[in-house]
Amino acid sequence: MVRPNLLLLALAAALPAAAAPTGDALDRPAVAARQVERAVLLGAAQAGPRIVAVGERGLVALSDDGQRWTQAPTPVSVTLTAVRFADATHGVAVGHAGTVLVTTDGGQRWARKLDGRRLAQLALEAARAAGDAAALKEAERLVADGADKPLLDVLMLDAKRWIVVGAYGLAFATEDGGEHWAAWMPRLPNPKGLHLYTLRRQGDALLIAGEQGLVQQSIDGGRSFRRLETPYKGSFFSAEFTGPNEIVLAGLRGNVWRSTDGGANWSAVASPMPVSITATAIAADGTLLAANQAGFVMALRGDRLVPLNRAPLPPLNGLLPRPGAPLLALGVQGVVPLDLSAEASK
Secondary structure, eight states, X not given: OOOOOHHHHHHHHTSOTTOOOHHHHHTSOXXXXXXXXXXXXXXXXXXTTXXXXXXXXXXXXXXXXXXXXXXXXXXXXXXXXXXXXXXXXXXXXXXXXXXXXXXXXXXXXXXXXXXXXXXXXXXXXXXXXXXXXXXXXHXXXXXXXXXXXXXXXXXXXXXXXXXXXXXXXXEEEESSTTSSOEEOGGGSSOTTOOOEEEEEEETTEEEEEEGGGOEEEESSTTSOOEEOOOSOOSOEEEEEEEETTEEEEEEGGGXXXXXXXXXXXXXXXXXXXXXXXXXXXXXXXXXXXXXXXXXXXXXXXXXXXXXXXXXXXXXXXXXXXXXXXXXXXXXXXXXXXXXXXXXXXX
């Protein structure tokens, strides 16, 4: 079995010690939060003018101005780890217990399209079809484990085509809005079943990064993948395409690596502190932003990350840049608006 990773442990620590078993939480709607914007939030996305944030216990928070927030009902109370939108109405959120939630109205209502129990059966069917003894053994273990299989990122190619990745090397794709799913594990060079933390796209190029320095790249829209070798063998929690043939990876203990030739060669990016980077995002002007567990938001300037806030925020999990509006940082104390221009002038 793959060893647990710090990020998964951090996500688990966000839940109360008396939380119900995952299987129960998968079938129990999220409870109403008194101030949903103050809850532990892990990811956010823009749905047209609306902001949609997700987090612990199946919480989904909505805001049209970044200041006033309401809670949208969801059919689960497992932790939601990431959310993406293809347009103003069609969105997907993923989380623990193999959860995939779908909205077609900008986040007001959500329906479950996949869970860990069905996901394990899909993995078993794929392993049997491939005739892979090792994959079959792993899939049988997934079935025996029940629903508890965290999904950690989602990519929406359009309103109907999505890819989800997560713990234990899980990767699945749908072409029809979640009605049918195909297991992508057989096409990924990941024999140890290492955790997959992040998924990004630039044109026909796809990038997956994860545990123990695992980086996988496709240049044909996901039909095939090859492993990229990097100098660092710790976990990468986030990755970005920052330009043509340019990739930035970020993760454990503040390690950041950049390639300007599509992953053939890598150089280290200096980080101001040896603290794990949990999220990255691209600002409207193209600047790479990064957030870490020490509560700092940083910008890539040349070959180094520079902190943008002088006083630390609570530990951060996500970032949402907004053109002409304060950056939203997400963490263990909810949403924190950060006016970068004001911070820079201090």
